[in-house]
Amino acid sequence: MQIIPMLINGKWVQGDGQAFIDVVNPSTGEVLAQLTNASKAQVNEAVQAARIAFESEEWRQVKAFERGQLLLELAQYIRMHAEEWSLLECRDVGKPLTQARADVEAAARYFEFYGGAADKLMGDTIPIEDGILNAVVLEPVGITVHIVPWNYPLQITARSVAAAIATGNAVIVKSAEDTPLTTHAMTQWFARKFPKGIFQHITGLGREVGPLLTRHPDINHITFTGSVATGIEVMKAAAQNIVPVTLELGGKSPNIVFADAPMEQALEGVVRAIIQNAGQTCSAGARLLIEEDAKALFIKRLVDRFQTLKIGPGEADVDMGPLLNERQYVKISSLLQQAKEDGYVITGGDTLTIKGYEKGYYIQPTILDGVDADAELAQEEIFGPVLTILTFSTVEEAITLANGTDYGLVAGVWSKDLDTAHYVASRVKAGQVFVNNYGAAGGIQMPFGGYKKSGIGREKGFVALRNYTQMKNIAIRYATPERT
Numbered sequence: 001m002q003i004i005p006m007l008i009n010g011k012w013v014q015g016d017g018q019a020f021i022d023v024v025n026p027s028t029g030e031v032l033a034q035l036t037n038a039s040k041a042q043v044n045e046a047v048q049a050a051r052i053a054f055e056s057e058e059w060r061q062v063k064a065f066e067r068g069q070l071l072l073e074l075a076q077y078i079r080m081h082a083e084e085w086s087l088l089e090c091r092d093v094g095k096p097l098t099q100a101r102a103d104v105e106a107a108a109r110y111f112e113f114y115g116g117a118a119d120k121l122m123g124d125t126i127p128i129e130d131g132i133l134n135a136v137v138l139e140p141v142g143i144t145v146h147i148v149p150w151n152y153p154l155q156i157t158a159r160s161v162a163a164a165i166a167t168g169n170a171v172i173v174k175s176a177e178d179t180p181l182t183t184h185a186m187t188q189w190f191a192r193k194f195p196k197g198i199f200q201h202i203t204g205l206g207r208e209v210g211p212l213l214t215r216h217p218d219i220n221h222i223t224f225t226g227s228v229a230t231g232i233e234v235m236k237a238a239a240q241n242i243v244p245v246t247l248e249l250g251g252k253s254p255n256i257v258f259a260d261a262p263m264e265q266a267l268e269g270v271v272r273a274i275i276q277n278a279g280q281t282c283s284a285g286a287r288l289l290i291e292e293d294a295k296a297l298f299i300k301r302l303v304d305r306f307q308t309l310k311i312g313p314g315e316a317d318v319d320m321g322p323l324l325n326e327r328q329y330v331k332i333s334s335l336l337q338q339a340k341e342d343g344y345v346i347t348g349g350d351t352l353t354i355k356g357y358e359k360g361y362y363i364q365p366t367i368l369d370g371v372d373a374d375a376e377l378a379q380e381e382i383f384g385p386v387l388t389i390l391t392f393s394t395v396e397e398a399i400t401l402a403n404g405t406d407y408g409l410v411a412g413v414w415s416k417d418l419d420t421a422h423y424v425a426s427r428v429k430a431g432q433v434f435v436n437n438y439g440a441a442g443g444i445q446m447p448f449g450g451y452k453k454s455g456i457g458r459e460k461g462f463v464a465l466r467n468y469t470q471m472k473n474i475a476i477r478y479a480t481p482e483r484t
């Protein structure tokens with residue numbers, strides 16, 4: 001069985017921590033590889049190596065545009081291996097091959113975007129008085145820790161690592177215990193191209209290995225994507241050492257469909273937004289807010305569409321793959337069981353057994369109607385292909401419902417009326433609002449992050465480079481003819 005090694009201090013090593021953890025293909029139940037838990041000593045070694053590498057003259061001498069060129073080279077390398085990496089991601093996460101291919105393309109785009117940006121992030125000068133040059137300089141923060149979830153391992157690793165390296169930091173990635181494969185592939189490239197200690201990959205159980213990193217007194221920034229509960233733990237750990245965090249903590253994002261919406265696009269948008277990656281997407285459109293007048297017809301068509309969706313193993317490249325693991329499967333199927341008993345399920349609601357793939361974690365795409373807006377099913381992230389319908393009659397009611405959860409990551413607004421669309425977009429408390437689309441253009445360039453409990457800070461786009469820099473103000477007095 002392949003053991004996924006970690007990269008620590010330029011060496012490929014197994015974890016000294018005890019456990020061997022199976023990496024399972026959710027489509028088949030097959031064990032793809034195993035990983036090991038990093039020990040405390042190994043995490044300390046990684047942080048020490050990162051510190052030495054970051055402070056080294058060698059790294060300091062790499063010019064911003066050269067860092068950028070290296071990242072562009074990685075983008076090219078990813079494209080050259082696109083099919084191989086897509087298959088890895090498809091097997092590791094269980095997502096349909098087409099979606100895995102889109103993830104690989106997005107990863108390449110992140111390295112291109114931030115590679116190109118590496119020498120374009122500029123400071124400022126401030127007019128003070130004659131004889132003083134005042135400069136605002138952006139410096140790397142130092143050691144950046146990246147805790148990556150299992151739903152989009154390659155994309156999410158790429159988006160923050162690319163920005164952190166572009167700005168000159170030393171990076172430590174802790175991949176999710178379920179999905180280390182593409183991070184390992186990326187690590188192999190970094191091991192060949194970068195000074196040791198600038199990019200390191202740590203593996204192991206989040207609750208054991210994660211805190212060893214997040215509580216370490218010598219790290220300088222944490223980027224975390226995951227649940228609110230773990231985000232709170234990460235933030236507490238960071239607080240002990242006054243370390244900044246960038247947190248992306250998911251959502252319960254609404255698609256708000258007005259009666260005057262472009263119906264065909266809205267229908268497809270709503271379906272895609274909840275079945276992509278089997279609903280295991282931070283920005284999943286998990287709530288449909290539908291205007292009363294349009295409800296009957298829209299729901300009928302939605303149900304028809306859900307019932308024609310093809311579910312199967314990632315490699316069969318159908319509409320939707322399995323859930324990630326047994327834990328997700330048990331959690332979501334028991335939630336659906338209860339929802340069925342309560343009479344909310346209008347389509348789906350059951351687990352699925354697929355011939356030849358009996359050990360896969362398949363469930364039906366599901367729609368719930370009649371759920372109270374305050375109920376858990378309408379409030380909490382389910383992280384599966386489960387769409388909860390809520391109904392509204394006025395614009396204000398739609399806005400109240402949209403804002404009626406603790407989250408605020410993304411919202412979709414579907415209306416042909418410009419006034420309605422603009423007004424709702426301005427009132428919705430979400431970090432990203434899509435009008436008459438959901439998830440346009442992949443979003444590499446667009447700042448992404450949450451209002452409320454969906455997180456702190458923004459990833460993606462040029463602005464994310466700021467996460468990995470700190471500001472220094474330098475005031476230089478120089479002699480003027482009057483003063484000398």
Ligand code: TXE
Pocket residue numbers: 147148149150151174175176177204205206207208209210211214225226227228230231233234248249250251281282283381382383
């Ligand atoms: O999340 P965790 P889990 C949500 C989603 C899902 C739920 C549980 O609702 O059903 O979270 O998933 C690492 N210190 N999201 O349990 O615990 C862990 O190894 C440091 C939404 O997987 O948040 C993994 O890499 N790290 C989300 C990552 O944190 C720790 C994506 C996420 O794990 C840690 C994933 C600790 N104490 C889940 N404990 C999104 N926003 O897209 C765990 N980890």
